[in-house]
Amino acid sequence: MVKLYSLKTRIIMLLKTVRATQASLSLLSVGLAILGLSTSTVAAPSVTFSSLEHTHLAQLSSSPPQRDNDIEQQLDNLLDGELIPSDHAALDELLRHIDSSTPIDTFVRAHGYQVMRLARSQQASAALALAQELKTLAETHTSSNALSEVETLFAETYLATEQMPLALTQVELLKQRLPLTSSARVRYHMQHLIARVLQQTGNYSEALEHLLAARELVPATQTQGQARRRLSLNVLLARIQAHLGQWQDAQTTTAQAIQQAIAQDSPQHLPDLYLLHAYAQQYQFGPSATLVEAFLKTAAVAHEANNSRVEMLGYNNAGAAALLLQDLNAAAEYLERGRVLATALERPLERSVTEFNLGYIQVLEGKHAQGIAAMLSAAETFNQLAQKRERMLLLTHIAKAYAIMGDYQQQAATLAQQLKMTQELADEQRDQQLADLQLRYQATEKNYQIKLLEQEAELREQELAAQQRQQQWTQATAIVALLFLGLLAFGYRKTRQLNGLLNQANSELQHQSLHDPLTGLYNRRALTDPTVGADPRLQSVPYAVLIIDIDHFKMINDQHGHAVGDEVLIAFAQRLRNSIRATDNAMRWGGEEFLVLFKAIDRDNLLEVVQSVLRKVVQSPFATSAGNLPVHISAGCALVTSATTDPRLSNAVKQADTLLYQAKHAGRQRLHYALSPEHVESLSLRF
Template sequence: MGYRSKTLTTPTVLIFALLGCQSAAAEQEHFFALFDDETAIVAPTATSQQDPALEARLDELMDGDLVPSNRSALNELLRNVDVDTPVETFVRAQGYQVLTLALEQKLPAALAIANEVQSIAQKSGNPNAIAEVQIDFAEIYLANADYAQALVEAESVEALLPDVTNPRVRYHAHHLIARTLQQNGQIPKALEHLLAAQTLIPQTEPSEQQRRRQFLNLHLARMQANLGRWEASAQTAENAISDALRSGNNNHLPELYLVAAYSRQYAEGPSNEIVAAFLKAAESGRLLDNPRVEMLAYNNAGAAKLLMSELDEAKLYLQQGLAVAKEIGNVNERSVTEFNLGYIKVLQGEHEQGLEEMLAAAEVFNSFAQKREQAILLTHIARAYEVAGNYKKQAEVLQQQVEMTSELATEEREQKISELEVRYQAAEKSYEIKLLEQQADLQEQELAVKQRQQQLFAVAAGSLILLILLFAFGYRKTRRLNALLNDANNELHEQSLRDPLTGLYNRRAIYDRLLQDDKRLYTGDHALFIIDIDHFKTINDKHGHSVGDEVLIEFGRRLRQAVRKTDMAVRWGGEEFLIVLEHVNSEQVLQVARKLLSDISGKAFHTSVGRLHITLSGGCNVIASSRMPPNWEETVKQADALLYQAKAEGRNRIRYQLPNNEPQTLVVR
């Protein structure tokens, strides 16, 4: 089982080299020594709100997402922070000490200092300082897995945001709120705040921007995995890995390797290649001093081997992970490894002992795991009962899993995440393009400096011809650079609009073409189809994912042939496709529907395993012309409902609704 423990699903216990080992009592003593015993704590007296020199030193120290890793350097800096330090710098510096204690699970000490810092911030009346210490309170509870209280504190942070002007504080606030909402299962709202944090990155310190992008992309990949969007999660993580290797910023490289391998396993199934990917994540965790990732990666490598029925190798990897877990004192997350070791005992005939260990570990795991992970766990418990011959218990567990899976499906279909996800990815592409432009600008500036130097030399030497040649060379080089930049921009934009497997448009293309274009005219009727390949999972299970990909590619080719060049054929996700027909009448809509059914259901698909008979089910909603843009979200929802009606009626048909008519069904025999 490749279970994702807290490291994969949440940043609650963040990964970096924690600061030192000073005792909590010493931390409090150091803080309270900042004030005279004879006076109450007062706000810093300096008139300025920030100390530029101290802020620059704090920027230099920040090499993690929440706190610096160099404890001694932070302590040295804190000796220069007192009640005369400008309040924003004071709160920021003390906040790093508070969060270090929280991450070391020293909750009372962290709260004691945070309360004193909050008193100072409130007396100052500075909105940036007040918000930053409120963020610290939320981070304290998040780090200690008190997600309900963290949400209360995060809501207070959100209420303070309108008055916050410091981009660094605004960025921290949004990504704190996103992580807290994610832990509390509010994924759409979490994505909104993740997007808000992303838009603020260019306003923060340039030296920190790459690290912050990597941090946010890691959490996007985790959210996608939480929703079971395995392919999207793997792609996001793999893109972030490429970016990290290119930039040399490896803060989250072990975690990204782990998320990518985990999502690939659920997208493609266990294999030796997947095991190798987990072992690479474990090695990366070891080299970069991230034992939690090392532990979880060994567990997942063992889980993959377990699913491949290679039990001896599975046990070896799981024991390696358990050894790391015990070394770092990780009790909660090692329950996943203990569950898998119990599962192996069941498979090897120790039914009673193995089931006892599995159920004990599951109880610990369920105390912090999210619903999707609990549902996955139930699959393996049911399988263990089957192996043990206890079919009554197996049926009970399977029923529990069906109910939980149904709840998940309902929740996820109601979550409006698609547009937010597209906006996030679009912003990522824009940021990459800006980086290209900055590189081009820098090269042009360097070229301009060289030209001026060459011009001076030419004047001194009296070589007018040389000056002209150099200028011509520089001009041609600049034009060539601009042309390359334009080509790169166009290529990036086109790639971002296409599904790499089928070549059809992707969700972002819908956003660019229909949702973002305010000047678009809707003078004619439009039609929207949602189409699903019938029994596609059976194809993957029986013939493998490579054959499934062959079917998807040919299915996409036939979709393109069935519509006009001006229409949009989109891979909506997995085996689901979307078609948008513009300026059509009812008869044209029905012609397309008939062609889809006849060209796909009526003609065999030639694959590497022979001829396969593929059918489709579809829902179609026709939108009457209007001066105002249609409500595309509602249109998609209606077409989706028609699709499910078509499946309920027996598949291999399209259920459609024309304007002012009742829904009807089209079947081609």
């Protein structure tokens, strides 16, 4: 059993280390097992739920916030896990006895477990709808504890469904509500949730601070739940230590947490703890027979706990470690078990990695043609799902396979492909910097030309002034007068020409500063220009903001080259320009994102206009030098009316961007639109 002070001490020491070094952190990626390089995430459990009857919500009395101690005790007894009961049937039976007479704090807590079950089963809409009903009740009863618990449920839903921007926004709200919350249990849940969100987003220093705050609250919570809460905090601490590369500390923490879980009869934590402990061994000591046994132990524990995901990762990593030890028979056996589980779980990324390793084993066994074919087939699937840096890692092992086969020509070609991908990554990082530098250079050059024209115009004005003075001194003959008039007319015309050149230069500079050089559309700067984004009409009449993103555009660049990608962007912009109304403005928002301002458009016409525009843009393939390429899109659209609380354009753009993010998270090829701030709808864009 871990002493009470040990967790607090380790958190403080790790927090000091983070603050002192400010070193770059090595993050664990998800579920890869390429020749021994593997990591994991925590999957949400599969749950069932019973719906909350609206009549119960409507009939709750308006008594002051309070708790039902008997029901609270029953809920505590059900909490065998950290956050929600694992016995769903028992919870459903208890919920059937909770009605309009139940005090609000207890009512919200009990039905809050339903929200979390829905969220962990990826039913985000249902979870958020139920949480909103509970929030309305909490506000009606003016219960600060109940309202804090509901806001935490929103954050739990966003975290479980990987909506990290919304989760981070909710975290800021929870920080403000912490001083208003008196319940130690609710405050613990809030601090625990904040720490998990910050850990998921890489803010380890602040995550540790909230983890320590949660640890300080444990003694004030119910006695029977204190041990499992300390266990949960140890699990979270071990994950942060692993993310920070503190492998020895991670091993110590996971070993103690495993002992805690066994002593407390909390098997639900054991699979991930054994897996994390083995990872720490792997990254500290490298492959060994002991490491293989550690991953096999992980698989066995996960199988007993019916956790197929961790069981799959255990076998995959045991096989990868055995492969590095050149124990090919054992490696093939373990990898094949992992492949079967990945197939059953419908995890194509993990399955492709396992099949890649199995192909590598065949190459090592002398089955060259069969093995390299399996590796290339697996790499094709992997490349569709992984990032470019991860794909480069596969090329390293493909090159090694060709070297084993003695096919040095293919090895050289593979290494050249890897070198090209390395250069592409570097080029992509420089592209934006070069574009900005080029624009700044062009603007400087135009300013220089303008100054030269201004100086020439000033000189001409001085010459004309001298001619005018000469006229005053010379009036001897009509010929001289006529000559003067001719010179004056010439000077006037020349001055007009110079002024025209000056105005033209200014106009060109203004045009370049507001337009994208590739597509010719407006750029982001146009959003603040009085004739485009800052048009006063946007503040006084209904308008809408639409943001469009080309789905998987990076794959076009990767497969066909950046020149073909530019062809698609140019054609896309042309179609978009031809599809909008004359009163609207289209702009390239950045990369493969485009923004449209619909001016003077009302609620009744918006959806029809937007659908028409999107259909015209992508209903037919794009003709490029690489052939006809189909293009799919996701979009978010926000309407601003006189009833909108904040009608500013910046707020509308932010809302449209959030809706676009939700559309992409929902599977892409969708339009998420809000005709009012509180009502979001979704449409398919599969034309």
